[in-house]
Amino acid sequence: MIAAIIVAGGKGLRMGQPLPKQFTDLNNTPILTRTLQVFDRCGIFDKAVVVLPGASTDYFNASILPGANLQGEWAIATGGTRRQDSVMSGLAAIQGDHGVVLIHDGVRPLVTTALIKAVALGARKWGACIPAVPAIDTLKRVDENGNVIETPRRDLFRMAQTPQGFRLDIIKAAYSNAIKAGMTATDDASLVESLGQRVRVIEGECMNIKITTPEDLAVARAYLALRSVSMSAG
Secondary structure, eight states: OEEEEEEOOOOOGGGOSSSOGGGSEETTEEHHHHHHHHHHTTOOOSEEEEEEOGGGHHHIIIIIHHHHOOSSOOEEEEOOSSHHHHHHHHHHTSOSSOSEEEEEETTOTTOOHHHHHHHHHHHHHHSEEEEEEEOOSOOOEEOTTSOEEEOOOGGGOEEEOSOEEEEHHHHHHHHHHHHHHTOOOSSHHHHHHTTTOOOEEEEOOTTOOOOOSHHHHHHHHHHHHHHHHHHHHO
């Protein structure tokens, strides 16, 4: 089995709009709609779950789902206070622990089907697989006062993206362990790493950005324009 969890349970306050950021229009199509459509057209998922804020379920059913024209069936799970809680809710909607699951941020709508399939393949092969891109700026480690402690080698660092793919037994064990240990992490791979499980990194995509601010939205529009030009030229 191959499952997908699209995490869209946040309130998105940094976007400065009344609607959660996942429902914000990106070139006349809601961000979340674009994300769901990319995963839907992959045609590789046996189970697909979208995690939403509890108060947004009616809006999603009335205003997002009808216009998305999705071919597969999408289950709805209710998100929690933290992203971590939302992922746990999505995992609870997937029965058993055989197969793999891909966990993706709902506000990364520019991901490609090629990357999704590559992560799914990597999860099957290695048990845990994430996409990442090289750090392009010089990194500084600082103390609590903002003083530089160290300038580490940039070539050893990667910036993690989603989707992140895992064998179901591994990711469910990681979340169970996180609950027992009281752990909080900013991505799923961190919890898997805490089990001592090796996580394989594959090449991510520079356009696969997470849209959290109005500036990100402007960048996403520019990327879409660039894609349109590239497709026309091809």
